[in-house]
Amino acid sequence: MKFLFLLSFCMCWINNNAQSLDVHLIPDSITANAVVRYDNTIVTIENENKVVVRHNYAITVLNQKGDDYAVYTNIYDQLNTLSDISGALFDASGKRLRSMKKKDVDDAPVNDNMSLVRDDRKKSYDFYYRSYPYTVVFNDEEVHSQTFQLPNWQPVPGSDISIQQSSFNVTFPSDLSINYKVLQKEMLHFDSAIVNNTKTYTWQLNLKKSFQREPFQPNVFQTDPFVFITLPKFKLQNYTGSMQSWQSFGEFITQLNAGRNVLPDNIKQQVHLLTDNLQTQQQKIATLYQYLQKNTRYINIALGIGGWQPFDCKYVADNKYGDCKALSNFMVALLKEAGIKANYVLISATDRHLPMWKDFPCGYFNHATVCVPNGKDSIWLECTSATASPGYASHFTDDRDALMITDSGGIIVHTPIYSIHDNQQNKIVHAIIDESGNMQAQVHTRYTGQASDDIHELLNVGIPEKVQQYYNQSFNLPTYTVQHIQLAEQKSIIPVVNESFDITVNGFAAVTGKRLFIKPNIFNKWELKLLPDETRKYSIVLKENFLHTDTVFIIIPNGYEIESLPKPQSIHTIFGDYAIRFMYSNHQIEVVRYQTGIKQELPASEYAKLVEFFNSMYQNDHAQVVLKKA
């Protein structure tokens, strides 16, 4: 009897939802490639050791471009299990076509191409249905046995999908309290209630239209609604901690790392051998950092609590490898042995990861690094790179808040900001062109700061053969050969790379009868064109400060004269400056070019000017000189 009851209950449940799945019920105002019909996430925080998340959603796919949204995926691991997955497929009228078969759910290891081993796995399922429109419904349940990272809510899964209704419902015993952070609050509706000693917070998003991605738009954390929650007193396996403040969060990290910083004796001796005779702290830091770079490598092993807790110093010393946490922890210990106070720092690396908020402590970092604190002259050490300069923070970690772990808990610090003068590319080209349009040139370039990031990779990754191969395939020039490549790096707080090479280009200049056509700005052409957009919605985010200077000398063949020389151009904008000048004297063309870019965020209303600026640079950079036989 009980079985029968359960069965009929199940039928009811499916029917209940099916009634509302007719595609005609989608408001016309929100048609897109796909529509979230409803999406309900119910989080029940039972206690500090147990959180249950029930997720139930329906998505209607309106055309082929929306197919990806119909694929179910979810990730689980040892501390966060996944169960009760079910799903069903419905046609346009809301008629149920078939159900997900449990045995067909794909269960595969998560492969990030970076880790040696991880314990998280991914379950996924695809109906592969292709008669549009159709609707999929999925349910699942997660049980988290930790409260260090609570589930968050991202109701907008992509730009080309609309949302009819989505909700995030968090229930917890009223003697507990939770902290929350809401992004784009104005898009959401909030409610709270207390019933029988349980408190409930509900956020809702209704009728949100899909949108068009725009070039240089801010990342999703500035455009889409999100809700993040934390438990002020949380548990992670045998550890308890407090997320009341960044200071207390830091104390928790200290607790996790406790006792993991003991260096084996032979390493201690090594530290003294290397540094005791050095005079300055700077020399000592550079020497120990080099020691780390030479003697360890980055290997990620993310198993259970190892996702947050570093392997200890002995492990790194024995194996000569570790992940960002283990290597940073090891580096701090090396410095300590040499009498230098350094700190382990948690950080959100890359600009796609969620940022750190001063007012909302939470455990969403994706990277660890090291800081030797000294006010403005603090030194940053990226321990996962075998080649980076000591003190230099690349695009990966520059200009952002991070959490420094100290004896008295966590402290917010800011990583280095690089100015346009720090990030320079200065190029000088000496070229000679013959009558058939062939060119030979010597190219010298000096790259500094973040302008050297790419060439740094090439310099350190490439065996000569590969470097040669890279140069011989990377230019947008007719048939050519590059020779005599020289690359030299000066490692310092602002790294400098000097590059020089010789290049021979066949048919560089076009020859038609008595004329030669030359595009004299050979190597630094602005290639990005933008189309005007009267309905620009988002602000404009420019991510980099930089300064480029170019000087090109081209000797032209005897007997030719200039017929046409492009006009000079000089543009001063809020985005940056640009100037180019073409000159001719004594059988020599000279081009002088100057360009800056300024890292900033600007309102959408400036977009038309940005389009004009970029398109103007594009055109002037591709301008041609015409020579004519006298």
Added chain:
Amino acid sequence: MICENKITHPKVDSMKCFRIQLVFMFTFCMLMAAAQKKREKLQFGRITAQDFKPAQYSIDSAADAVVLYNAGSSGYEGNSNGFFSVNYEQHSRIRLMHKNGFDAATVTIPLYISNDYQTKLVSLEAATFNLENGQVVETKLDKSALFTEVAKDITTYKFTYPNIKEGSIVEFHIKVILPGYSFMPDWDFQKKYPVLYSEYEVNVPYFFNYAIIKQGLQNYIIDTGTEVHQRYYIHEKGKSAAESGTTVAVSTQAVQHIWAMKDVPAFHPQKYMTSPDNYISAIQFQLSEIRMPEQDVEKLAQSWSKISEKLLKDPDFGLELNYNNNWLKDDIKTATANAINDLEKAQGIFAFVRDHYSCNDYRSRFLSAPLKKITQSKKGNVADINILLTAMLKQAGLEAYPVILSTRDHEKVLQNYPVMRKFNYVIARLFLNDENYYLDASRKNIGFNQLPVDCYNGFARVINDKEPLLIRFDADSVKEYQMDIVHVQPDAANRALNVVFNKSFGNFESQDVRNEITAASLDAYSKKLQKQFNVPVQIKDMHADNLKDLDEPLKLQYTAAFSFNPDDDLIYFNPILQDRMVDNPFKAESRIYPVEMPNCMNSTYLLDMDVPEGYVVDELPKSARVQLNEKEGSFEYLIVNKNNHIQMRCRLVLNKANFEPDDYGTLRDFYAFIVQKESEQIVLKKKVATRP
């Protein structure tokens, strides 16, 4: 005026280096004694200070890692299930030269493990060796540092060597038992890093005969097969736990093969290369015969007719094609509703399957489920979809067969000998009114009797109950016809040159562009084109013909206005307004592997243009025509000005898609000429005003 050029290099007699060679296990080729002398045998862990001496290796002074020794063996042994298993061992020793080669210090061992086939890693030894103060110091791999990753049917063992630095030697030895008797592991002699010595030994009792496929450009220093006598102990379990089993000793002839190579250079995949698997020096096996005592020889893979017969009885392939599949009749009725003849019937069925089914796996030669299930779920792999198509065509009374082949990213199929693992794709062949049609309903934007470009990879087999036909889909035999017609009309009042583009795409490009347009929109495609012009241009009125009619080539029409200033004394104008070849696709100076382009080509660009009022032509590019190796290709650039009306024709023809390494220089020069010619410009000059 036409200048005739010929680009031909003197032909070097191409080296007769074999690429793929087929032999059988029981052929003996060389005396063992001689081979044994050349053989290198190293012991695990026997590493001396001498081994660390070389600062670089002559084979490749810049290598980031060097494989010092890689030796494997596979041999049959009696098992406890009353038959044979294969015992595989591998011993690998690598010197890490530079940090960039540290990826060679991470080892993954993927093993096939499913419910009914349990490969077993029996033992693993691994250690790092460093030279410290003149002493060799060994760091063993800790058992806890061996990880496993379980995926469907594949379990991967993974580890990374501890304590490595530049100069370290890392070494592993593994032993694996393969439970079946019918699979012999392959061996790659060539790797991502150079290999100083690589050897593979194989021992097979007389009961089994294998076909051996050798491929690659490298030479063997040992290549021998010797007859030996071997004793195998086969244990049969008792029928119950109480009953003890029996062990039988079988004494028989066996063959011992040894292959070895020395100083094998690193292999790097290149552009215009089909699968690297076709070029890596390697050896592969396929069981061809089982010859049990007192039983008939069981020939597994010798004649195509046998294979075909078997495939047509295989429930995972063609079994259902023999049945009366009456349950398909409703779908056939829907699909052929408007058909007035057999060809239209076939076209209707093809379009029905293509438009109602989605393909979730483009690499399969077997059904993933019975056809009925496929029709229920409306999804399947490429075999599911095209065998279903075949079944529907047959059910409709037409003559159709499945065809198996290998795609371009997969290995090449041998002409005669059936090596089934080399096939990974199924299409359908329809025979109607004395004509053959080849159909692939697994792709969305493909027409009737068209194949995707990946199918043009050489030999294929039609699976029928008579003699299975050998057919060929060669890149050399398929030509992509493209035509651009461009009309330029000056409009001085609006300071513009109005240009009308009429583009007609080849079959493959039609598929690609349709995919792009269906994934985005015609408008998005138009914006993308607009960005490709290097002057400001607005594309308007884009119109597509045959966007939905997939059997016909796609055509696009659109207009664009280029600005010009009627006050300028001179106007410079490149007549090739779109898709100009700006750089040479063959950038590398030389090449040791053949160039394999996806298809032959015939692309034509036609332009006619009125010179703007008040201007005359000051200079036109010269007309030119070049041939590539006599008849293999040609490029012509013809341009004339008649009464201020410019007409040009630019045509690139390639009659071949595959070129030998010897032809590389010629091909590169040919393209260099095209790039150069297409960069030329027309110069228009303002008429000097004649005073009255």
